Amino acid sequence: MTYKLTGSPILKGEKNVTIVTIEKEEPGRYSYERVELPGNRTNDNEEVLIQAVLDFIRTELDPTNAIVQAQAKLQETQAKLEQTEQKLAETEQKATQTEAKQNDLEALANRINKVVRVMAQDSIMGDKVSYGTTYKEMVELFPLAEVGKVYEPGAIFAVEDPSHVEINGEGKRILIQTNQSFTYQGETFAQLEGTPYQNGVLATWKFGAPKAPDEPTTVAPAAAVSTTATVTPTVSEPSATTVTPNQ
Incomplete structure (x- = not known):
């Protein structure tokens, strides 16, 4: 046919x-x-x-054939739907794992920041840094000030001071710590050391020249004093007797 x-x-x-x-x-x-x-x-x-x-x-x-075809299409659609749901579940699982990794990285970064902060407070703010190069490396661990950013009390950041004359390779960055909420508006280091510093809004931590060790105090020895007294004995002379002769 x-x-x-x-x-x-x-x-x-x-x-x-x-x-x-x-x-x-x-x-x-x-x-x-x-x-x-x-x-x-x-x-x-x-x-x-x-x-x-x-x-x-x-x-x-043949309506039966139509039903069979419809069922076949329905099964095919259900299979595709299950595949889609499985892929969606896998995607959600990957997203959850990615989020967990991001949280772990953020937690690690926070711990590192705390360690750096403690080191800075103990070393730089405690005047324990002996070398300018060490100061420079530690200050570079902190971000430069951002114009318009609000720094909460206790925040630590750095500013560039082009006019700073290095004395020991400490670089041009100066460490700043806020004592009160402070909005950075692009002030120079000299301006920060003005009203904000004088009003106690922030503190500046510049590198100081290493202090020379204290020289030992020289004490002059006391003159020796003899404890043995020299006593000169007194000699009594016999008294003279005057004899008057008989007349």
Whole structure:
């Protein structure tokens, strides 16, 4: 049994269907089937259209077949839905793991910042830094001041002081610690040492030249005093007796 396409498919835009007519050649007679296929099928080739028409006719004649096809499509849709849900669950799991790693990194960064802060407070603010290069490396661990940023009490940051004359390779950055809430407006170090410093809003921690060790105190030895007294004995001379001669 042979089928062929009769004419070209006709698109009915208002219904969004394509009218397709096929012809069946049988010995001694011809028969035609004309159906409306959903959608625009004008670009399909002849074999595809003929098969689509035959499938449509079988569905119309055999409701059971239509149910089977619908069930198959439903199962296919459910399988795709399950795959989508599985991928979504995997994505959520990866997102959770990524978030956990980020939290771990943030916690580690906070611990490192605390260690750096303690080192700075103990060393720089405790005047225990003997070398300018050490001061420079420690100050570089803190961020430079940001214009417009509000620094809460206890915040530590650095500012550049181009006019600073290095004495031991300590660099041009100066460490600042806030005692009160402070909004940095791009002040120079000299300006920060003005009203903010004088009003106790912040403290500045510059590198100080290493102090020379105290020289030992020299105590002059006391003059030796003899504890042995020299006593000169007193010699009593015999008293002279005057004898008057007899007259």
